[in-house]
Amino acid sequence: xxxxxxxxxxxxxxxxxxxxxxxxxxxxxxxxxxxxxxxxxxxxxxxxxxxxxxxxxxxxxxxxxxxxxxxxxxxxxxxxxxxxxxxxxxxxxxxxxxxxxxxxxxxxxxxxxxxxxxxxxxxxxxxxxxxxxxxxxxxxxxxxxxxxxxxxxxxxxxxxxxxxxxxxxxxxxxxxxxxxxxxxxxxxxxxxxxxxxxxxxxxxxxxxxxxxxxxxxxxxxxxxxxxxxxxxxxxxxxxxxxxxxxxxxxxxx
Amino acid sequence: xxxxxxxxxxxxxxxxxxxxxxxxxxxxxxxxxxxxxxxxxxxxxxxxxxxxxxxxxxxxxxxxxxxxxxxxxxxxxxxxxxxxxxxxxxxxxxxxxxxxxxxxxxxxxxxxxxxxxxxxxxxxxxxxxxxxxxxxxxxxxxxxxxxxxxxxxxxxxxxxxxxxxxxxxxxxxxxxxxxxxxxxxxxxxxxxxxxxxxxxxxxxxxxxxxxxxxxxxxxxxxxxxxxxxxxxxxxxxxxxxxxxxxxxxxxxx
DNA sequence: ACAAAAGTGTTTGATATACACCCATGT
DNA sequence: ACATGGGTGTATATCAAACACTTTTGT
Numbered sequence: 001x002x003x004x005x006x007x008x009x010x011x012x013x014x015x016x017x018x019x020x021x022x023x024x025x026x027x028x029x030x031x032x033x034x035x036x037x038x039x040x041x042x043x044x045x046x047x048x049x050x051x052x053x054x055x056x057x058x059x060x061x062x063x064x065x066x067x068x069x070x071x072x073x074x075x076x077x078x079x080x081x082x083x084x085x086x087x088x089x090x091x092x093x094x095x096x097x098x099x100x101x102x103x104x105x106x107x108x109x110x111x112x113x114x115x116x117x118x119x120x121x122x123x124x125x126x127x128x129x130x131x132x133x134x135x136x137x138x139x140x141x142x143x144x145x146x147x148x149x150x151x152x153x154x155x156x157x158x159x160x161x162x163x164x165x166x167x168x169x170x171x172x173x174x175x176x177x178x179x180x181x182x183x184x185x186x187x188x189x190x191x192x193x194x195x196x197x198x199x200x201x202x203x204x205x206x207x208x209x210x211x212x213x214x215x216x217x218x219x220x221x222x223x224x225x226x227x228x229x230x231x232x233x234x235x236x237x238x239x240x241x242x243x244x245x246x247x248x249x250x251x252x253x
Numbered sequence: 254x255x256x257x258x259x260x261x262x263x264x265x266x267x268x269x270x271x272x273x274x275x276x277x278x279x280x281x282x283x284x285x286x287x288x289x290x291x292x293x294x295x296x297x298x299x300x301x302x303x304x305x306x307x308x309x310x311x312x313x314x315x316x317x318x319x320x321x322x323x324x325x326x327x328x329x330x331x332x333x334x335x336x337x338x339x340x341x342x343x344x345x346x347x348x349x350x351x352x353x354x355x356x357x358x359x360x361x362x363x364x365x366x367x368x369x370x371x372x373x374x375x376x377x378x379x380x381x382x383x384x385x386x387x388x389x390x391x392x393x394x395x396x397x398x399x400x401x402x403x404x405x406x407x408x409x410x411x412x413x414x415x416x417x418x419x420x421x422x423x424x425x426x427x428x429x430x431x432x433x434x435x436x437x438x439x440x441x442x443x444x445x446x447x448x449x450x451x452x453x454x455x456x457x458x459x460x461x462x463x464x465x466x467x468x469x470x471x472x473x474x475x476x477x478x479x480x481x482x483x484x485x486x487x488x489x490x491x492x493x494x495x496x497x498x499x500x501x502x503x504x505x506x
Numbered sequence: 507a508c509a510a511a512a513g514t515g516t517t518t519g520a521t522a523t524a525c526a527c528c529c530a531t532g533t
Numbered sequence: 534a535c536a537t538g539g540g541t542g543t544a545t546a547t548c549a550a551a552c553a554c555t556t557t558t559g560t
Contacts, residue, residue, distance in 0.1 A: 019274045019367065019369075020273050020274060021272045021273060021274055021275060022274060022275065022369060056341070056369075058343075058367065059343050059367075060343065061341055061342050061343060062339065062341030062342075062369065063341070083338065083339060085336065086315065086336060086339055086371050088309070088314055088315030088316070088371075089314050089315075090311075090312050090313065090314060114272065114311065114312075116272075116275060116309075116315065118339050118341075167506075168425070170506055171425070171506060172421070172424070185512085186512085186513095187511080187512070193506065197506055201506070202549095202550070202551075202552085203512080203513090204513090204514075204515080204551095204552085205549070205550065205551085207513090207514090208548095208549095209548090209549085212548095226511080226512095226558080226559090227509095227510075227511080227558070227559050227560080228509090228510055228511035228512070228557070228558055228559075229510085229511055229512045229513075229556060229557035229558060230511095230512085230557070230558075231511080231512055231513085232512090232513085250548095253420075253423055253424060253446065253450050253454070438539085439539085439540090440538080440539070455522095455523075455524075455525090456539080456540090457524090457525085457540090457541070457542080458522070458523065458524085460540085460541090461521095461522095462521090462522085465521090479531080479532090479538080479539095480531070480532050480533080480536095480537070480538080481530070481531055481532075481536090481537050481538040481539065482529065482530040482531060482537085482538060482539045482540070483530070483531075483539085484538080484539055484540085485539090485540085503521095507560105508559105508560090509558100509559095509560090510557100510558090510559095511556100511557085511558090512555100512556080512557080512558105513554105513555080513556070513557090514553105514554090514555080514556095515552105515553100515554100516551105516552090516553100517550100517551085517552085518549100518550080518551080518552105519548105519549085519550080519551100520547100520548085520549075520550095521546100521547080521548075521549090522545100522546080522547070522548090523544100523545080523546075523547090524543105524544090524545080524546095525542105525543090525544090525545105526541105526542095526543100527540105527541085527542095528539105528540080528541080529538100529539080529540070529541100530537100530538090530539080530540095531536105531537090531538090531539105532535105532536095532537095533534100533535090533536090533537105
């Protein structure tokens with residue numbers, strides 16, 4: 001992936017700038033054409049794909065680190081980002097560590113250290129993202145969740161955990177503001193829910209429930225130009241959306 | 254708290270054994286006499302209290318580290334333990350860092366490094382715990398949640414986050430097996446819920462709902478000797494309890 | 507005219523809430 | 534006998550699920 005000299009240089013720079021033993025990996029969810037998508041990278045000269053990730057600067061809050069990493073890969077700032085789990089198995093990055101160790105035998109190679117990784121997931125508006133590879137990577141692109149290649153290391157586990165968390169979240173928080181365009185139709189929003197949950201929902205019940213949350217505004221102008229009856233457009237009522245984020249959607253106890 | 258020589262020794266030992274920049278803090282919840290309790294420690298020669306915490310051995314899974322730390326403070330093994338958040342503000346442990354820095358000026362003092370801390374919370378059966386101070390601490394004891402002293406660093410935030418997580422958890426997972434004795438009455442279990450949620454619940458509705466989960470067995474012999482009508486005793490049906498843990502208690506979407 | 511998408515309402519069952527009476531026990 | 538805690542049932546409101554017909558629009 002890089003030459004020995006480059007690696008030594010990277011190691012030295014990393015050692016100076018970043019916290020040792022800690023990395024961040026991000027699961028970036030987007031939604032487009034009825035498909036839930038995940039942003040992945042491919043390293044140069046490797047076959048497998050990775051989740052976007054990076055390290056924490058020595059004096060940087062971890063939330064900022066996650067934001068910075070995502071800004072570099074997507075061009076987006078102020079993304080909806082949520083920490084969801086730390087993956088701390090000492091074996092989790094063994095193949096990676098050994099690869100780096102072999103490249104510089106006998107040297108204390110920063111990249112061959114043990115790393116815990118903090119998992120964040122992000123919900124972003126697909127069309128605003130400009131997938132941008134980093135300088136270790138030859139490609140950065142979206143994959144359909146249903147069509148995802150095998151990921152390196154424990155990144156499949158990280159992805160699965162993110163998805164489980166997102167599904168849970170659906171039960172007590174509104175989502176969608178970050179995944180949908182500014183204006184959208186009810187069937188489009190329903191598709192998002194169906195895609196995340198991987199099951200069909202009833203149109204009428206979905207609409208009733210969603211409207212019941214009071215986080216949607218129906219816009220004046222229906223969407224024109226479709227081949228069928230013009231659907232209403234909705235946007236999120238940000239104030240109520242925010243309130244629902246803080247207070248939760250419905251009771252439990 | 255310790256002498257210079259001791260500190261130098263501790264630093265060296267820590268540097269050799271533990272991952273740098275990473276700590277673990279545990280919020281240990283117990284329940285006794287109708288009160289939710291939290292286990293806290295007091296450092297020698299300091300006034301303030303801390304949550305039990307520690308570091309991760311270089312080749313140790315983080316779950317094991319949390320278990321090990323808790324075993325040392327409580328005597329208990331195989332505790333219900335749940336990771337809930339990483340606290341990664343670079344300022345979070347500043348007072349601590351400066352204190353240590355001042356003790357060994359000019360030396361690279363391991364304890365004065367920046368640490369992210371991984372928060373775990375534990376639910377334990379109060380009466381089985383033997384609160385055990387570590388060698389930095391002069392005391393380890395339970396405090397009522399309602400009567401808690403101010404904690405050092407960001408430990409009040411950690412505690413609050415743990416409690417919020419626990420409250421959320423109540424909505425989709427059974428709890429109690431780890432906090433209640435083997436056999437208990439319905440009013441006792443209700444008290445646990447009321448204490449965690451900090452609100453009164455209706456006796457009849459609580460009972461109906463709880464029995465509806467199908468995770469309780471009513472035992473043969475009611476409790477004798479109380480000053481009033483003998484209540485039934487219940488125990489958790491471990492098989493169903495486990496199933497409920499995995500599958501969640503009720504739907505949502 | 508018709509196919510496909512979108513809008514809408516009602517009925518039914520389940521669950522949550524609110525509420526009141528009876529029973530057992532120790533004093 | 535009575536005070537206290539514990540057991541139980543019912544009526545009502547709210548919410549979730551199931552389900553079918555009508556409207557619009559482009560072809």
